[in-house]
Amino acid sequence: MAQVFLAAELSPTVQRRVLYRELRDRSDHPDAEALFAAVKQRLPDVSLATVYRNLRLFVEAGMATELKVEGSSSRWDGNTHRHHHLLCSACGDVSDFFSEELDQLGDSLELDRGFEVQGMDVRVTGLCGDCRTP
Numbered sequence: 717m718a719q720v721f722l723a724a725e726l727s728p729t730v731q732r733r734v735l736y737r738e739l740r741d742r743s744d745h746p747d748a749e750a751l752f753a754a755v756k757q758r759l760p761d762v763s764l765a766t767v768y769r770n771l772r773l774f775v776e777a778g779m780a781t782e783l784k785v786e787g788s789s790s791r792w793d794g795n796t797h798r799h800h801h802l803l804c805s806a807c808g809d810v811s812d813f814f815s816e817e818l819d820q821l822g823d824s825l826e827l828d829r830g831f832e833v834q835g836m837d838v839r840v841t842g843l844c845g846d847c848r849t850p
């Protein structure tokens with residue numbers, strides 16, 4: 717993990733390391749409040765404002781992404797490999813999906829349009845399997 721911080725030119729403070737580990741080890745795309753609750757168990761003095769500030773630093777450094785969700789708080793993702801999201805509009809569940817077709821689309825945009833793709837996050841909204849069943 718030290719390399720991640722080194723590459724990002726961020727000093728690896730204890731708060732940042734604990735927060736980053738928590739974010740990286742989860743795949744449920746927590747919001748800042750959930751991360752704050754988890755980090756606070758280990759570092760009781762941490763504040764929500766610090767969590768937000770560090771999350772924004774992680775995003776600027778390319779270590780995480782922010783998923784803005786209309787009408788609710790942002791969700792945070794420590795997985796920086798190219799992937800896409802399914803958002804359930806009923807329960808708020810956010811899950812990852814991967815798609816070779818979309819990766820190929822990115823490649824063909826580079827080839828055909830000369831467009832350098834720097835990020836591609838396709839978001840599909842709808843109802844998850846649990847929320848669909850009556």
Ligand SMILES: [Zn+2]
Nearest residue numbers: 804807844847
């Ligand atoms: Zn759902």
Ligand SMILES: [Zn+2]
Nearest residue numbers: 793795799812
């Ligand atoms: Zn994700």
